[in-house]
Amino acid sequence: MSDAVAVGPAYRSSRRRLAFLFAALVIAVLPLLLTSGYWRTNLTLCAINVLLAIGLDFILGYAGQLNLGQSAFYGLGAYVSTLLITKFGVHFWAAFAAGVAFAGLAGMILSLFAVRLRGHYLAIASLGFAVIVHQILLNWISLTQGPLGIYGIPPPPAIAIPGLPPIEFSNQVALFYLVSAFALLAYLLLDQLVRSPIGEALTAVREDEISAQSLGINANAWKVFAFGVGAAVGGAAGCFYATFVGTLVPDAFFITESFTILAMVIVGGMGTLIGPVFGAILLTLLPELLRDIGDLRLVVYGLALTLVVLFMPGGLVQGWELLRRKFAGARVAGGR
């Protein structure tokens, strides 16, 4: 047993590296297997939703702040970057950075105002924020063209690598690679963050704020930090969404989107990063697989959410753990 403890961290980090390579491989292969435009669209939507979900999970699962404003950060990232590109001719990546920064800043400001609110009150305040942002997008017609929407948003400019043909993001596969590479990078960075003393501080705030402060943890500052990071990641998803779909309408960022993202986090297993990844993939693809039911999409979300909360509050991650333990148990029993 002491042996296992001694080799623990190194073993785990090599397994992490393997998992990372495997994820990269899956990302590389998927669009080659799924060649229809329809499935490639879904793949890219999965990557976008993964970003939204891990961003929310950082705020909700780690810092314990019930944020229902993720749809607003999503929308702000999308609109800020798009307006900079279409109205002011800003370069895509500069606009992307601005969209991410703006969403992150909005998250921090919301959190600063709501810093004394907890649980239900924070949920209502952040939901109110999402309503306000949606209304602004809808009614500031001179800027956003309101419900008419913005059309013809260009793809990111091609990247030229000397000696190779340029990477054109008008190509669906290239764009999928771009978004999922970014999602993978965001995942890796968040994973490092949550397994650092910053993650320890956030978790302490989630578990007991007064207790956390008694250890020197500035609870309010860490909440603002979590909101900033999580909202910025949501904003990045928005930038990609705009350039991917090519069209922006305010209703893409209606408050129901916040609940959709929340469902992804809860179904996947909040407070783990890997859970929401699978939650996002599942809840992106599930409604597509059940396409015939049309508007019952939300019912599926609701049902999945209810079932999970009732029977598996730890989400897919908990289900996986249960299976694994059962399987491992059976194997040990069988071996003896």
Added chain:
Amino acid sequence: MSEILLSAKSLHKSFGGVRAVRDVSYDIPQNSVFAIIGPNGAGKSTMLNLISGVYQPDTGSLTFAGADMAGMPSYRRVRLGIARTFQKIRLFKQLSVLDNVVAGFHIHHDIPAWQYLIHAGAFRRDHARCREEAMELLSFMGLARRHDTLAGSLSYGEQRMLEYARALATRPKLLLIDEPAAGLNAAEVDTLLDRIQTTRKRDVTVVIVEHNMELVMTVADRILVMDYGQRLFEGIPSDVQKDPAVVAAYLGGELT
């Protein structure tokens, strides 16, 4: 030895109509064990909350190691060296015993900012050092074997010991413990007594709020007796029982 670590000057604190602390002053010498006793509702926990910064006094002042504590939030006081436990235990119940203590090292990490995103050498060293020191603190409190357990599933006495270990992780100069013996069995109280004495030998000043008189009389260098928010008595243990006001407050019960 008689240098003053914490000095309170005519503190007042009211909650609506309840005057929880009324005009209380005292000095706590460095490297001493200072006990606060008194009947239920006397204002002892409120006093600890004033020192740790959970509450701010309505009037009056607190000076810790020469620094004025006015308006200073609790998390900043920890950096100056004030740590505490809670009368109603407040552990991170969903975290392991070890992680509870590790969280106590929050103000003592030594990691360059970029290594929070890319864990490298300094990060690993810090990580290993914190866990090692946390295990030492757990051994000190007799919890080493339980390091993997969820804090919430510890016995009541173990939870008190864990809160004590977690507070020590902040490396305090002043440790505030609120009824650390409540709910402990006799053996655990003996262990606690020993740990408090060891803590004090390690140059930590201790303020203890406690109803267990035997423990208080053994461990305390000075005792503050409170009743209805007021200071009844302050002095050395052997004088407490002789004080008529104190005897009256306790109706001669617990103290004789």
